[in-house]
Amino acid sequence: MPSKSSARIAALTVAVVCSTATAVVFTGSAQAEAVAVHDIQGSTRTSPLAGQQVTDVTGIVTGVRTYGSSRGFWIQDPAADKNPATSEGIFVFTSSTPKVAVGDSVKVSGTVTEFVPGGTSSGNQSVTEITKPTVTVESSGNALPKATTISGHSVPRKYAPTGDEGANGSVNGLPLKPRKYALDLYESLEGMNVKIGSSRVVTATDPFSELWVTVKPWENPTRRGGTVYGSYDSQNAGRLQIQSLIPTATQPFPTANVGDTLKGTTEGPLDYTQFGGYTLTARTLGTVAEGGLERETTRKQSRNELAVATYNVENLDPTDDSFADHAAAIVKNLQSPDIVALEEIQDNNGAKKDGTVAADETMRKLTDAITAAGGPAYEWRSIDPVDLADGGEPGGNIRQVFLFNPERVSFTDRAGGDATTAVGVTKANGKAALTASPGRIDPAAEAWKNSRKPLVGEFVFRGKTVFLIANHFASKGGDQALHSQNQPPVRSSETQRHLQAKSVNAFVKDILAAEKKASVVTLGDINDFEFSETTKLLEDDGVLYPAIKSLPESERYSYDFQGNSQVLDQILISRSIRKDGDFSYDSVHINAEFADQISDHDPQVLRFRP
Structure with missing residues (x-):
């Protein structure tokens, strides 16, 4: 044995280890039968020895984790069996900083445990571990098993x-x-x-x-x-x-x-x-x-085109330092759309829970920053939510907001819209109209419990009325991951989004019942994919069309999660807008693919002639 290893072993024989979770010793327990790592791992996801004591499990240390709540080390048995289904490696959970080093040859005794990261309710798979270990270091500086x-x-x-x-x-x-x-x-x-x-x-x-x-x-x-x-x-x-x-x-x-x-x-x-x-x-x-990825810039709308965008600005409140960046994104990358539906605008003191619900300071900072960036003097419309009733970061009272350029489009203001009053549709002179503008769709319905209520507004562009519905559907929080122990994974959050999609679709039908050829745009953070049942319920056999489907499949994404580029943000359009394909759509990739993102969502832009 090399002299350095001998010195290391000698030191360990007299070491007193303070951690109650781990001891480094030379004598393992004689009360349990010696087994190999592959015997512990077995040929399924859970160990056949779970809950049992094992002794003198041998292996070479291949990694040591000294940080976080899961401190410990990995060992691998270089004497592999011939079964490709059985792993030769295992994690030894020490709870405190491990007293071993990569290349140590060790014997470990302890309890075989199946640990579920995130808890059993997460649906995650379990990790087979040895817990409450005693560890014997036999030698150091050994070659690692071939990767x-x-x-x-x-x-x-x-x-x-x-x-x-x-x-x-x-x-x-x-x-x-x-x-x-x-x-x-x-x-x-x-x-x-x-x-x-x-x-x-x-x-x-x-x-x-x-x-x-x-x-x-x-x-x-x-x-x-x-x-x-x-x-x-x-x-x-x-x-x-x-x-x-x-x-x-x-x-x-x-x-x-x-x-x-x-x-x-x-x-x-x-x-x-x-x-x-x-x-x-x-x-x-x-x-x-570096691959040289650059942020995208969409084209400017023509004089006769109405440009409508949706942008999740990720819990924007007055204390944030990202206003100038968001303003630059809207003015330069989005080319100053005529209307922008914003999601995740927080109240004037952010996550502080003191009953504040107004967001005028947040919006003033944003509109001032846009003007400073060379953009239009946007006006805005929104409805303050009931305190703590719309989900999101506790105390933040997030809501949707319409930004619009008054030099290009006008907003039809009708009194009566508030946090708890449901907006309706009337008919006058053969045209549909909102009972309140801005208004909220069915805010007392179960579909919108503890979730953002859709904001509806009536706009006029070049003499044509356009109805916009700004949405932020329930999040995917609580859904099982793609790598879940359940296959297919359970997507429990869909239940509320399906109710929300039906509610919005019913409101669109109310508008179209009053005016068959009405221009209706429903947009926002739908929190679901373009192929999902949520989107199908919004479409309902062609009542609405997800405009992102007009893009090649390789460009259909607004969000990047665990290696998957996917659609969460959408703009859906009524038949009158889609009728002859005279619209253009752009998912403007400025955030989701970048480490220095100012939001985790990419904005979307629709251009059309009402």
């Missing part, structure tokens, strides 16, 4: 098996088929030393020092380097989250945008995390080669 390469050719095209109906759709008890399903492959490598080669970034670096790459660059690519999520059966198997075990003082986590490349080898244990599923926790981290 298993994760590549486009090793990852199956199919993402996940269908869950067992007898187990409420869970895949936990199904035998792993790593050559058939991507999730099964990743599970069969749980805790093992893995690596990827140069891979394209498909979700930008986030504030938590994470990014996503794809090992299948040909899989549903966007023209800007991302990966399109185009259906519930197209989960994109090549996506993988990257985190780092390297101290930031040694190597800061790279800042990357979509379309950049994480070059070279990235290597480390394969973990499973609460917010990303299977995650390569890098012990060796590649470097970023």
Whole structure:
């Protein structure tokens, strides 16, 4: 044994470890039978030894996590079995900073535990761990087990098996088929030393020092380097989250945008995390080669075109430092649309809970910033919500707001709209009209409980009336992830969005019943995909048309989540606008693909001639 290793072992024999969760010793418990890592992992997602004591589990330390609430280390048994479904690696949870180093050969005794990141209610899969461990370091400086390469050719095209109906759709008890399903492959490598080669970034670096790459660059690519999520059966198997075990003082986590490349080898244990599923926790981290992604600018509307936009400005309140950036986006990237439906405008003191609901200070700062950026002197209309009744960040009282350029379009003001009064439709001289403008759709209905109520307004452009419905549907919070233990995942949040879609669709029908050829635009953060049942309920056999479907599939996205570029923000139009295809649509990619985003949503712009 090398002298350094001998010294390390000698020191450990006399060490007193203060943590109650971990002890480093030389004598393991004799009360449990010695097993190998692959015996613990088994050939399904949960260990056949869960809840049992194990002793003298041998392996080489391949990674050490010294931060966060899940401190510990990974070991891998270099003596692999011949079953591709059984992992040779496992995480040892110590709770305190581990007393081992990469390359140590150890024996571990403890309790086999299935830990579910996020808790069982999350629907996440579990991580097989050894908890309450005692650890024996036998030697140091050992070569690590050869990393298993994760590549486009090793990852199956199919993402996940269908869950067992007898187990409420869970895949936990199904035998792993790593050559058939991507999730099964990743599970069969749980805790093992893995690596990827140069891979394209498909979700930008986030504030938590994470990014996503794809090992299948040909899989549903966007023209800007991302990966399109185009259906519930197209989960994109090549996506993988990257985190780092390297101290930031040694190597800061790279800042990357979509379309950049994480070059070279990235290597480390394969973990499973609460917010990303299977995650390569890098012990060796590649470097970023920039792809040159630039923010888009849409074209200017012509004199005869009405330009309508929707933009989620992400909890904007007077304390934010992003007003100038949002103003520049509206003026330069969106080319000063005639009307902008804003989502997530907060009240005048943001998340402070003191009964404040007015947002005039927020809007004044935004409109002043737009003017300073060279944009029009926008006016605005909105309705203050009842305090704490519309969801979102507690105390923020988010709401939708109409911005409009009075030199290009006029707003028809009709008194009577407030937070609790439902707007209606009347008919006069063969034309539809709102009973209140602005107004809110059915605010007392169950569909809108603890959620943003749609804001309706009546506008006139070149003598033609246009009805706008600004929406912010219920979020996807509470839905199970694509990597859930249930396959297909449970999407519980859809229930409320379906009610909301029916409510908005019914209101559109009221307008069209009063005026068959009325121009109606319903827009905003729909929080659902263009192929979803929510969107189908809004469409209802052609009453409305999702204009984003006029784009090529590779350009249909407004949001980027866990490596999937997807649609959440939409503009839907009535038949009179769609009739001859005389409209243009643009998803203006200025935020979602960038690490330095000012919102997590990309705005959308519709141009048409009423």
